[in-house]
Amino acid sequence: MAMGKEERDWHRGVMGSPAAQGSVRIPLCVTTCVSHLIRFLLLAVLLSTAPAQIPGFKLPDTKTAEVKEETAAERKKRLKSSLEEWSAQVEALDKEVSPPPGITPEEIAGRRSDLLLGIFMAENTLRSLDTAETLQQSLAQAKQGNAEWKGFEKPGPYSFTLHDELRRQQEGIDTRLRAYESAVTMFDRELAKRQDEIKKADEAVRRAQETVDRAAADQMDAAAWRLAAAKLKLRVLGSAAGMIQLTIDNTYLRSTTANAEAELLKRKVTALGTLTAFPEEDIAQLKKSTDARRKEINKELAEIERIQNTTIAARQTAMAKRDALKVSMPADADEKAKAALAEAEARLQIFDSQLESLANRIEITGARMRFLNEYLDAQLSRKTLLTAHSAVEGAEALGNLQAQLGRASAFDSLVNVRRSATLSAIQEQEQKLTALDAASPLRQPTGQLMAALRSDLDAVERFGQDISGLHQDIGRWLGDSEQVTRSMTWGERMQGLGSRVKGWGKKVRDFVVYPYDVRTEVDGRIEITKRGLTLGWLVTALFFFWIAYRASSWLVKRAFGRLVTKGRVQQGQADTLRRWTRIALGVVLALVTLHFLKIPLTAFAFLGGALAIGVGFGTQTLFKNFISGLIVLAERNVRVGDILEVDGVAGTVKVIDTRSSIVRSFDGVDMIVPNSVLLENKVINWTHGTSVVRRVVRVRVPHGSSLRMVSTILGECATEHGVILKSPEPQVLLEDFATDALVFAVFFWIDLRAKTGGSTVASDLRFMIERRLGEAGISLATPQQPSNPTPKA
Structure with missing residues (x-):
């Protein structure tokens, strides 16, 4: 559907705005309701604040009368009247008419700025009103076309060119709808800002009116001038708000028209069906157009190479001039000679940058040439995928399309990198051009370099558009193939499953x-x-x-x-x-x-390097403990069931594993000991040669006790215990004559592999000794506490 010039200008402004580049989707019904609500609030504000100052918003004399809605013709008439009025005021200000006393130049400049803004808004509103009429006609045509379309004249399947054309139109409309939604969001924010400004302007009018009412005779002219300026600002802001609301309405018209077109395209795409035909004449036409584009690109390459050769010749001349200046320049050269040499160096750098830009353009143009083959191959693979009778051929075509999709993604990355680099180079040259004097001889070559960079950027953008289109097309084709697969019967699916599995299995094997x-x-x-x-x-x-x-x-x-x-x-x-x-x-x-x-x-052998490095550094401790485990098993100094004391903790060896051993302490806690600890550290093995060990229990009795009787009782207690070994026999020794007691020691032997431990046996023996000594009338000695010395006076 053709658009007028004003619509195209507005469309470019919306699509180029930052808000139009977003992807926020707002339901049309919601945004419509919000827009009408905003319009109602704006109308209420304007009518309640300054009805006499805003054109088109005149209240009737009675409060109960309804406000008559302004027609488009009346609005145009009012806007033209305001435009003439404001233009006349600008001319009056430009004639340097003396303002009233007390009016500053800043106030005059502000009023002139408001007048220019009002003129601009009025002109834009007039154009938007004309655009609204065109949009209404376009909407009517879209609805009529949607109602009149009854289907394609010929039955399907339809050519792949028709499929691609309609689907691309769908994608384009989706992009436009997202842009419209983003634009409405942006304009709604702007309208809210204007409403806030209108409230402030209305308050300014009120204050200016109060100033006029209270002004003295000598200040009346200045106060009246400021009141008129405040009313003018309020009118201009009202005009700006009306223009924004009209722009929102036009955007809704565009969105509604696009939805109608999208509905028609949806019906057409549905009517196309899932089957796609590949007529030979269409394929021949595709090849013909590809050849034509190839010739155009070859012609473009030839032109770039011609420019490159010319630039190379110019660079050689510049380099010869630079070298001649270097040779002829004396040691005590003046500033003029140094400036000439610097200029020659700068020219040489500019030529180098031009040659680099041309080389980049040749590379991008060559990539576009390869892209033509990619696109044609992709279409042929698509044909094979959708029409192949062999499952193996279909799988191969699917793989080719997926590979081409990956290459398109890689080209996308290349385009992004080149785009960023070229934009940075253009910005750098613009800064250099700004810094140059108007009479500088470097301005012309710098401008030529910027033109070359812009041509480079244009080539990159064109290639990016081609790659983006191919990327979208292949993605859509793959989706179409999935739909065809889903529509197949189970018999059709199972028919080629065996050959596909066999082919995949062979490739994997x-x-x-x-x-x-x-x-x-x-x-x-x-x-x-x-x-x-x-x-x-x-x-x-x-x-x-x-x-x-x-x-x-x-x-x-x-x-x-x-x-x-x-x-x-x-x-x-x-x-x-x-x-x-x-x-x-x-x-x-x-x-x-x-x-x-x-x-x-x-x-x-390819694992040798990885093992040599990884094992040597990352797993050296693991192999150290592994070898230590082998040595422990070979020496048999530590075996499962032995009682060890490691780092002051005693326990029984439960497992000797490849990396570590498990020692269970007498508290029932498992201690994981690396095998290297059993070899490198001091470890006590209580059961290495034999499990029989000696223990001792010491007894203190008071002085004066019968030594023989105490010795006899201690020996009998040790002999009567069932766990204490009879061989070697227990021994009772008088160890010491302490100051507060006689110290006896009972030495006895036990088997550590028995169920009763040494601590339990010692406890039992102490109970027996205490009972027997008590029966003999012998008490245990109590250690004497040192007496506290008498404090000195």
């Missing part, structure tokens, strides 16, 4: 994970054969290894279970040995598997 060389010596010569470790070989090897490892693990578990049942080894030792045996079997089975499948170890 033959995928080379790592290529390697096999060296064979034949008759004294080294023959090198190229081979590759495929994913199928690798999966087969892993499956064979898993089966063999599971079977061997089951056999090892059964074997060690029988050893534990027969009492050959303890359960803890059996678990440790079984764990280490499984590790050794895993290594052996890995080597056997590789040999069985004829996969040489050199195929994994």
